[in-house]
Amino acid sequence: MDLTSAEKLVKLLISQHIDPDQGEVKGPVRFQWSRGTKALGTYEVRRKHTGTDPLTLAPAFVYTRTITLSRPMTAVCDEVKVRETILHEIAHARAGIRANHGPAWARECNLLGIVPQVCGGTLGVDVPLPLTGVRSTCRVCGKTHWRARMPAPGKRYACGECRGRADFLQRELTWRRGP
Numbered sequence: 384m385d386l387t388s389a390e391k392l393v394k395l396l397i398s399q400h401i402d403p404d405q406g407e408v409k410g411p412v413r414f415q416w417s418r419g420t421k422a423l424g425t426y427e428v429r430r431k432h433t434g435t436d437p438l439t440l441a442p443a444f445v446y447t448r449t450i451t452l453s454r455p456m457t458a459v460c461d462e463v464k465v466r467e468t469i470l471h472e473i474a475h476a477r478a479g480i481r482a483n484h485g486p487a488w489a490r491e492c493n494l495l496g497i498v499p500q501v502c503g504g505t506l507g508v509d510v511p512l513p514l515t516g517v518r519s520t521c522r523v524c525g526k527t528h529w530r531a532r533m534p535a536p537g538k539r540y541a542c543g544e545c546r547g548r549a550d551f552l553q554r555e556l557t558w559r560r561g562p
């Protein structure tokens with residue numbers, strides 16, 4: 384994927400899916416390119432020493448949140464892969480760094496419409512995590528939607544992504560379990 388488009392995409396997705404007032408660290412999530420070749424993306428909380436608290440004389444710190452993408456790896460990955468990785472890192476930012484690749488993180492992945500799986504990076508191997516919930520792919524726009532459980536009988540959902548482009552019946556989602 385070309386790097387200019389990737390940078391636009393990551394900034395767009397951050398603005399759409401991260402509330403600066405929510406999460407373990409308040410404030411915006413920044414984006415940075417990295418030169419790494421082990422992971423396509425990372426989410427990091429960084430601590431910066433800012434001097435001494437004038438009242439308590441204790442060291443004072445600010446914490447910042449950063450999502451990185453590897454420049455060399457982005458260049459050779461397609462947009463689908465880059466987008467999935469960005470959402471994977473956004474799920475980390477929303478669940479908090481302590482959630483690791485656990486249930487809270489997997490839940491955020493589901494809400495963001497991606498499969499909660501770990502590829503490369505820290506573990507070095509593909510480890511698909513058990514999937515919870517049900518999913519449905521929109522027949523109009525192809526977007527995959529996730530829910531924690533099967534909708535109650537008689538309750539019907541349609542894809543919100545293509546609202547206005549197609550009527551309810553065309554956009555209606557049928558749910559199934561599994562990947």
Ligand SMILES: [Zn+2]
Pocket residue numbers: 471475484501
């Ligand atoms: Zn991860």
Ligand SMILES: [Zn+2]
Pocket residue numbers: 521522523524525526542543544545546554
């Ligand atoms: Zn749709």
